Amino acid sequence: MRLNIHDRFNQELPADPVLTPSRRQVTEAAFSFVTPRVPSAPRLRHAVTEVAEMLGLAPTDLNGDTFRRVFSGGEVIAGTRPYAMCYGGHQFGNWAGQLGDGRAINLAEVEHRGQHWTLQLKGAGETPYSRTADGLAVLRSSVREHLCSEAMHHLGVPTTRSLCLLTTGDQVLRDVMYDGNPEMETGAVVCRVAASFIRFGSFEILAARNDLATLRQLADYTIRHHYPEIQAENQADTKASYGHFFHAVCQRTLTMIVHWQRVGFVHGVMNTDNMSIHGDTIDYGPYGWLEGFDPDWTPNTTDRSHRRYQFGNQPKIALWNLLQLANALYPLVGDAAPFQAALQEYQDDFSREYTNMQASKIGLTHANQAANEADEELISQLDTVLQLTETDMTIFFRLLADVRKSSNVSAGRDFLAPVIDAFYDPESLTDEMIEQWRAWFSLYLQRLNQSEESDAMRRERMNRVNPKYVLRNYIAQLAIDAADQGDDSLIAELYELLRDPYAEQPERQKWFAKRPEWARHKVGCSMLSCSS
Numbered sequence: 001m002r003l004n005i006h007d008r009f010n011q012e013l014p015a016d017p018v019l020t021p022s023r024r025q026v027t028e029a030a031f032s033f034v035t036p037r038v039p040s041a042p043r044l045r046h047a048v049t050e051v052a053e054m055l056g057l058a059p060t061d062l063n064g065d066t067f068r069r070v071f072s073g074g075e076v077i078a079g080t081r082p083y084a085m086c087y088g089g090h091q092f093g094n095w096a097g098q099l100g101d102g103r104a105i106n107l108a109e110v111e112h113r114g115q116h117w118t119l120q121l122k123g124a125g126e127t128p129y130s131r132t133a134d135g136l137a138v139l140r141s142s143v144r145e146h147l148c149s150e151a152m153h154h155l156g157v158p159t160t161r162s163l164c165l166l167t168t169g170d171q172v173l174r175d176v177m178y179d180g181n182p183e184m185e186t187g188a189v190v191c192r193v194a195a196s197f198i199r200f201g202s203f204e205i206l207a208a209r210n211d212l213a214t215l216r217q218l219a220d221y222t223i224r225h226h227y228p229e230i231q232a233e234n235q236a237d238t239k240a241s242y243g244h245f246f247h248a249v250c251q252r253t254l255t256m257i258v259h260w261q262r263v264g265f266v267h268g269v270m271n272t273d274n275m276s277i278h279g280d281t282i283d284y285g286p287y288g289w290l291e292g293f294d295p296d297w298t299p300n301t302t303d304r305s306h307r308r309y310q311f312g313n314q315p316k317i318a319l320w321n322l323l324q325l326a327n328a329l330y331p332l333v334g335d336a337a338p339f340q341a342a343l344q345e346y347q348d349d350f351s352r353e354y355t356n357m358q359a360s361k362i363g364l365t366h367a368n369q370a371a372n373e374a375d376e377e378l379i380s381q382l383d384t385v386l387q388l389t390e391t392d393m394t395i396f397f398r399l400l401a402d403v404r405k406s407s408n409v410s411a412g413r414d415f416l417a418p419v420i421d422a423f424y425d426p427e428s429l430t431d432e433m434i435e436q437w438r439a440w441f442s443l444y445l446q447r448l449n450q451s452e453e454s455d456a457m458r459r460e461r462m463n464r465v466n467p468k469y470v471l472r473n474y475i476a477q478l479a480i481d482a483a484d485q486g487d488d489s490l491i492a493e494l495y496e497l498l499r500d501p502y503a504e505q506p507e508r509q510k511w512f513a514k515r516p517e518w519a520r521h522k523v524g525c526s527m528l529s530c531s532s
């Protein structure tokens with residue numbers, strides 16, 4: 001197994017001089033060197049050939065002993081030094097101080113085909129940032145992270161990737177039922193891959209400590225390696241480059257959030273330490289997928305009372321998080337104007353991009369501004385009718401593509417036939433609700449009939465933005481339950497399914513189904529906590 005190692009982060013930025021994993025505040029440094037924990041009996045449970053190839057590995061490498069040892073933490077790759085990154089963050093709206101990679105260890109950076117990747121193990125043991133926890137991860141949360149990272153990538157959502165999932169052979173104590181009765185669970189490690197794992201919190205911790213020298217070093221480093229176009233354009237004016245960097249992060253974050261809203265993804269813990277400066281989705285913890293369309297929904301039990309991170313709040317939480325990044329970068333510029341302008345632009349652009357995305361989900365094309373305003377009304381009314389009774393978001397939008405322009409909505413309930421499978425309980429649709437749906441469909445059909453486009457063409461466009469298959473929590477839980485019994489076949493099957501989420505895949509049609517009733521209140525199937 002040969003990787004083309006090309007480390008930059010741990011070569012160019014200041015290191016913590018202390019080499020033990022003792023918990024501590026790490027100052028004037030961007031990271032600490034650490035050694036991953038050696039697992040007792042590592043076993044590969046699933047690997048992604050496509051990610052391996054992206055890193056320059058051969059498919060045959062995946063079955064080797066070296067691969068198993070390296071990606072479980074048992075062997076350090078020659079010519080590199082693993083490290084944990086120092087960062088802080090705002091958690092649930094409050095400044096939490098130093099957090100850092102408490103259970104993530106960066107193994108190395110790799111260059112392949114002109115692209116640069118950081119490999120990071122999650123769950124490979126203690127670091128100076130582990131605080132009161134053990135540095136480990138369990139099979140349950142690791143299956144969720146591994147499958148969802150790849151599912152998101154294939155949905156077209158910017159995300160960290162996952163190379164592989166291994167179990168360590170060690171047991172880990174966790175309170176899965178959240179009832180104060182912890183149990184032993186199977187320990188696991190996932191290898192994440194991203195351009196870098198620099199987070200908003202990486203800048204925040206340095207600004208909070210007024211460590212402007214390291215803050216400037218980190219900002220310059222990030223621009224130099226990850227936003228080189230900004231450096232090229234602002235050679236003579238580094239202050240301006242920080243503003244441009246912030247603007248670029250705003251735009252990438254916007255793109256990521258519009259995608260989340262498109263596919264019905266709820267991150268669950270949008271703390272600033274979980275915001276990547278690349279606009280990648282990072283940290284698949286208590287995430288979930290909207291089943292019944294409900295903007296107030298969050299899968300995170302820890303957030304059930306305030307619902308800060310509920311689906312409908314994600315765009316404005318991203319804005320709030322960006323504001324924290326602006327505050328952290330401000331000392332480098334000394335002028336609020338570029339930050340204010342970028343934040344304003346985020347808001348303006350977001351509302352336009354969001355409407356365009358929603359319009360594409362219902363198959364509209366925009367010819368002129370007037371049509372746009374009418375479409376906004378149609379979109380907002382859809383938001384209302386979707387919440388009249390529990391209506392599955394993924395299934396509804398997918399089935400909506402089958403509606404014909406020639407449909408007759410004038411009487412009865414038959415007009416709902418194409419989308420009826422999206423309702424969790426079609427019997428609960430009252431006459432009044434049917435009339436509201438009728439009103440919406442009348443407007444919708446009128447709008448569709450303004451266009452010459454055929455039903456088939458529209459259907460094809462809609463099916464490219466409305467996925468057929470997403471990783472519903474209960475589906476992930478089925479794979480976890482099987483893996484707990486040593487059977488990894490469902491992980492492999494779901495991986496294949498989610499590699500092509502917009503395709504019909506008739507042989508896998510059973511996964512195009514509403515969440516079954518047994519899963520409604522089962523732990524792991526609809527609700528999760530941060531503790532994993």
Ligand SMILES: Nc1ncnc2c1ncn2[C@@H]1O[C@H](COP(=O)(O)OP(=O)(O)OP(=O)(O)O)[C@@H](O)[C@H]1O
Pocket residue numbers: 099100101102103104122129130131133134135136137269273274282283284285530532
């Ligand atoms: N079992 C654990 N041991 C040590 N630190 C942990 C553990 N679980 C979480 N942390 C740390 O707590 C902080 C916030 O937790 P969060 O749930 O965002 O983490 P995570 O899922 O481990 O992290 P990541 O953001 O790297 O995916 C992070 O600093 C994280 O490293």
